[in-house]
Amino acid sequence: xxxxxxxxxxxxxxxxxxxxxxxxxxxxxxxxxxxxxxxxxxxxxxxxxxxxxxxxxxxxxxxxxxxxxxxxxxxxxxxxxxxxxxxxxxxxxxxxxxxxxxxxxxxxxxxxxxxxxxxxxxxxxxxxxxxxxxxxxxxxxxxxxxxxxxxxxxxxxxxxxxxxxxxxxxxxxxxxxxxxxxxxxxxxxxxxxxxxxxxxxxxxxxxxxxxxxxxxxxxxxxxxxxxxxxxxxxxxxxxxxxxxxxxxxxxxxxxxxxxxxxxxxxxxxxxxxxxxxxxxxxxxxxxxxxxxxxxxxxxxxxxxxxxxxxxxxxxxxxxxxxxxxxxxxxxxxxxxxxxxxxxxxxxxxxxxxxxxxxxxxxxxxxxxxxxxxxxxxxxx
Numbered sequence: 001x002x003x004x005x006x007x008x009x010x011x012x013x014x015x016x017x018x019x020x021x022x023x024x025x026x027x028x029x030x031x032x033x034x035x036x037x038x039x040x041x042x043x044x045x046x047x048x049x050x051x052x053x054x055x056x057x058x059x060x061x062x063x064x065x066x067x068x069x070x071x072x073x074x075x076x077x078x079x080x081x082x083x084x085x086x087x088x089x090x091x092x093x094x095x096x097x098x099x100x101x102x103x104x105x106x107x108x109x110x111x112x113x114x115x116x117x118x119x120x121x122x123x124x125x126x127x128x129x130x131x132x133x134x135x136x137x138x139x140x141x142x143x144x145x146x147x148x149x150x151x152x153x154x155x156x157x158x159x160x161x162x163x164x165x166x167x168x169x170x171x172x173x174x175x176x177x178x179x180x181x182x183x184x185x186x187x188x189x190x191x192x193x194x195x196x197x198x199x200x201x202x203x204x205x206x207x208x209x210x211x212x213x214x215x216x217x218x219x220x221x222x223x224x225x226x227x228x229x230x231x232x233x234x235x236x237x238x239x240x241x242x243x244x245x246x247x248x249x250x251x252x253x254x255x256x257x258x259x260x261x262x263x264x265x266x267x268x269x270x271x272x273x274x275x276x277x278x279x280x281x282x283x284x285x286x287x288x289x290x291x292x293x294x295x296x297x298x299x300x301x302x303x304x305x306x307x308x309x310x311x312x313x314x315x316x317x318x319x320x321x322x323x324x325x326x327x328x329x330x331x332x333x334x335x336x337x338x339x340x341x342x343x344x345x346x347x348x349x350x351x352x353x354x355x356x357x358x359x360x361x362x363x364x365x366x367x368x369x370x371x372x373x374x375x376x377x378x379x380x
Contacts, residue, residue, distance in 0.1 A: 010110050012096055012121040014133040020096040020121065026105045027098075027127065035198035037098065037130055038206035043085060045077040045105050046070065067104070074108050082112070091117060098123035098130070131198065134205045139234045141205070144213045147239040148364075151221040151340065152247030154184060154312035155254030155304075157348040158220045160261075161247065164357035165218050171211050173219045178203040181227035184312070185278050188227065190264055190271075200229045216364065223319075243340075245360055250346040255304050257348040266300050279311065 017023060017037060025032050025040040028051045032042045046054065050073050058066035089095075095113065099105035102125045113120035123129065150158045159176055166172040180194045181187045195203065211217055219239050222231055249257070259266065266272060273292045280288055287310070294303035341363065345356055 010114055010121050011124050013124050014129050016121075017096060017123070017130075020094050022093070022095045024095050024097045024109070025099075025127075026109055027100055031100065031127075034196050035131070035202050036127070038202065040098075041085070043081050043109075045074045045081075045109060070104075071108070074105065078109055078112050081109075082116075086113075089118070094119045094121075096121050096123055098126045100126050101128045102126035134202055137205055137209060138201065138232050141208050141211075142232070142234040142238040145208060145211055145217045145238070146213060146215065147242040148216040148218050149221045149239055149242050149244035150218060150247070151244045152249065153254070153308070153316040155258045155261075155308060155348075156247040156249045157257050157261075157353050158247065160257075160348070160350070160353045161357055161360075162218055162220060164354045165361070167354075168357055168361060170357075170361065171215055171217045173204070173207055173217055175204070175220060175222050175231060176226060178207065179226040179229045181229070183222060183226045186262060186265060186272070186275050188275075190268070194227050194229055197229055201232055204232065204235065221319075246340045246342045247356070248342050248344045249348055251305065251308065253346045253348045254308060255301055258304050259300065266295075269295055283311065 012019070023037050023040040024043050025036050026043055026045045027036075028044050028046055028048045029042065030048045032040075032044070036042070050070075054066050054070045054073075057069055095118065097106045097110050097113070097120060099107075102123055106122045106126060110120045110122040125132075150161055152158055159174065159182070162172045162174045166174070176183050176187075178195075179200055180189055180192050182189070194200075208217070221239075221244065222236075224231055224236060272295050276288055276291050276295065291303050291306060294300070294306070341360075343356060343359065345352060347355075
């Protein structure tokens, strides 16, 4: 147990959040939904409507009137939490409580919890201090990690490969999973809203802060935006020119993969047709109308072949050329940059992707051993 003067006063800083048994967020449900400390339990002491009401009273009447009315609500809500959510907590329970900026909402709950006998602490600076920590950490954490990029054209099974690498014990940062979006014009997940930008950044922070900088971190080659969200600049800068593996899957394998991976979406003809309209202005209206007709008549293989060859693959080749030009300034027709290890496959089924992950890991281990022998270091 931390016996520093700060801890004895019932205060803790952001660097101590891992020292507690549970993290309690007493902000309103809307504040919690926008972003929160990973793993925090939402125990609001004011509802969204009550918070707005107290804020209006503060501005239109007086701070005293607002505090008096707010205290009555907060006291009732704390009593409810004591009788329900906290009723089974052991005597040794050590919760960390936070609100927006470490003020009265979290202070009120901490006061009562400590009076009960729990070693509760209030997060100094509240969520705002946590948010500052996330922003600062993203920069230096990204610079310290050894990223390995999984690249390949649309339909190459990159996200599935990340999942396979994760299942095999590798360190994986799956940005599309954290963003709840597959990263293309057809990438929205049905019935699933994307998180806020702040929550996306917090999720990235929560994932990478425990990574070992001496081991590779596998990440997919993403564009700057994933749906409505923006990948943090520090992360893009770090992995954009990192070593990568390139999945070179056959067109037939890619089509088969997309028919399975997007089955939920391809079956919803009108939603698919509506999304194709997003490509107007990029392709001729006649082309878009032809693709929509294929979708409506069930010619999904033909439509996917067209989308891949005429839309996604040209975009991918341009991205590769841009990377090549940034790295070396060589001829723009070269489309496989240095530092890319290609892996050809015509099997993107789950067993095929698991086998591909094993090949990539085996090559990585061989490469690490060779580098250690050259450097004279004996590392596993």
